Amino acid sequence: MSLESRLLDVLKPWSTAPRWRVAFSGGLDSTVLLHLLVRLGSLNNNLPPVSAIHIHHGLQSVADAWPEHCRVVCNELGVGLQVLNVEVRPGSSVESKAREARYKAFSETLNPDEVLLTAQHQDDRAETLLFRLLRGAGVRGLAGMPTVRTLGDGWLVRPLLSVCRDELNSYAVEHGLRWIDDPSNQCTDHSRNFIRHRVMPIVQERWPEASRSMARAASHLDEAQQLLTELAELDLREARRIDRYDWLPVPSLSLRSLKALSPARQRNALRHWIASFTSLPDTDHWAGWNALRDASSDASPVWRLACGELHRGDERIWWLSGPWLNGPGEAVAWVRPGDDLPLPSNGRVQLQGHSGETGLQVRYRKGGETLALPGRGHRDLKRLLNETTLPGFVRSRLPLLYRNDELIALANFPQFDVQGLSLIWTPPADARFELMGSFE
Ligand SMILES: Nc1ncnc2c1ncn2[C@@H]1O[C@H](COP(=O)(O)OP(=O)(O)OP(=O)(O)O)[C@@H](O)[C@H]1O
Numbered sequence: 011m012s013l014e015s016r017l018l019d020v021l022k023p024w025s026t027a028p029r030w031r032v033a034f035s036g037g038l039d040s041t042v043l044l045h046l047l048v049r050l051g052s053l054n055n056n057l058p059p060v061s062a063i064h065i066h067h068g069l070q071s072v073a074d075a076w077p078e079h080c081r082v083v084c085n086e087l088g089v090g091l092q093v094l095n096v097e098v099r100p101g102s103s104v105e106s107k108a109r110e111a112r113y114k115a116f117s118e119t120l121n122p123d124e125v126l127l128t129a130q131h132q133d134d135r136a137e138t139l140l141f142r143l144l145r146g147a148g149v150r151g152l153a154g155m156p157t158v159r160t161l162g163d164g165w166l167v168r169p170l171l172s173v174c175r176d177e178l179n180s181y182a183v184e185h186g187l188r189w190i191d192d193p194s195n196q197c198t199d200h201s202r203n204f205i206r207h208r209v210m211p212i213v214q215e216r217w218p219e220a221s222r223s224m225a226r227a228a229s230h231l232d233e234a235q236q237l238l239t240e241l242a243e244l245d246l247r248e249a250r251r252i253d254r255y256d257w258l259p260v261p262s263l264s265l266r267s268l269k270a271l272s273p274a275r276q277r278n279a280l281r282h283w284i285a286s287f288t289s290l291p292d293t294d295h296w297a298g299w300n301a302l303r304d305a306s307s308d309a310s311p312v313w314r315l316a317c318g319e320l321h322r323g324d325e326r327i328w329w330l331s332g333p334w335l336n337g338p339g340e341a342v343a344w345v346r347p348g349d350d351l352p353l354p355s356n357g358r359v360q361l362q363g364h365s366g367e368t369g370l371q372v373r374y375r376k377g378g379e380t381l382a383l384p385g386r387g388h389r390d391l392k393r394l395l396n397e398t399t400l401p402g403f404v405r406s407r408l409p410l411l412y413r414n415d416e417l418i419a420l421a422n423f424p425q426f427d428v429q430g431l432s433l434i435w436t437p438p439a440d441a442r443f444e445l446m447g448s449f450e
Pocket residue numbers: 032033034035039040063064065066067109112127128129130134
């Protein structure tokens with residue numbers, strides 16, 4: 011089967027996309043991909059229009075000539091080119107910083123349902139598998155480099171994953187293509203290049219089909235990962251169910267449900283859940299989970315991760331990030347109690363049952379507060395909160411309603427309203443999860 015027909019086969023599900031955009035570095039692989047797509051388009055009028063994107067990282071002076079090279083090639087092929095400049099600071103792990111900046115730029119520029127096509131091939135996939143294996147990756151990492159995933163408002167598709175480097179080379183020579191040889195690809199100080207130039211040739215000397223076999227192993231792992239994902243979804247369905255404090259816009263899981271699972275299933279479910287919030291450190295990260303799970307009920311363990319923290323409270327674990335990592339802020343006077351009152355970094359409150367009262371203020375706990383409850387006398391706020399099961403991380407942020415220095419209501423706890431005024435609190439949400447449309 012020709013390269014064109016194989017490519018067309020892989021891209022069939024994407025043939026109604028508004029546009030195919032080729033991630034065009036100017037190197038051999040993406041030059042072949044762009045050329046192939048232009049040829050396919052000239053033979054078939056029903057395919058989406060093709061254009062190219064080149065990212066200029068500005069990391070090596072030789073690369074300053076690459077946008078111009080890409081422009082010339084695109085002109086010859088009759089496709090549009092967008093050049094995007096990204097800023098990457100030189101230093102350690104510059105390759106992964108460049109990759110991060112590149113994917114961020116791609117994701118920001120993709121319009122809804124557009125498809126970004128990158129040119130990784132079978133040998134790239136094998137080298138990535140070996141690289142990750144040597145770093146001790148788990149199933150998800152080893153399965154990595156999927157053919158399709160979402161990217162921003164569109165999709166990322168890698169249509170050449172079953173094509174080997176030699177085939178791309180032969181195509182380029184046959185069609186007289188010109189491409190850029192990135193000198194940094196020769197530098198074996200980078201682990202990827204070391205694997206490509208020093209390790210793989212030895213492996214292939216003994217096992218000529220190594221790349222193909224490794225790609226097959228990666229597909230098995232991909233399938234295993236799909237099953238682990240399905241299992242995690244099943245296990246999380248129960249753990250996500252919440253009956254108390256469902257007004258808290260903070261993702262959480264029931265400890266009772268998690269504890270009912272085997273330790274390996276607990277970790278699988280958590281790995282899946284946490285992946286939408288933050289990355290896990292490479293090693294030793296489960297000590298944080300064990301501490302949360304096994305803590306006594308009066309302890310308040312915290313598991314700190316890259317983008318937030320997991321807390322324990324009311325027999326659940328809670329993911330705190332964004333505004334939940336800031337302090338609750340300062341007291342705010344309520345000048346017009348008929349209007350909602352925005353609370354700096356703490357959402358907003360609304361008053362019910364008011365009739366033009368003055369001297370109202372929203373404050374936060376400092377310690378030593380009391381509330382005069384009808385028939386129960388003055389009670390310590392601390393004790394009253396202990397009567398509830400409100401998680402500890404909410405207590406310092408719970409808006410308290412004062413009138414002329416007297417505490418008269420606790421937000422969202424109508425049983426403690428002492429003067430007929432109720433405070434309805436809409437706590438802050440992490441905007442990133444709001445965009446996801448769900449806290450689950
Ligand atoms: N500067 C660039 N501009 C546009 N596209 C690029 C650029 N660099 C790489 N790409 C695209 O990404 C593909 C993979 O390139 P490369 O192997 O160098 O990246 P990588 O860092 O290994 O990425 P990945 O982790 O996705 O494999 C290229 O074939 C090309 O389609």
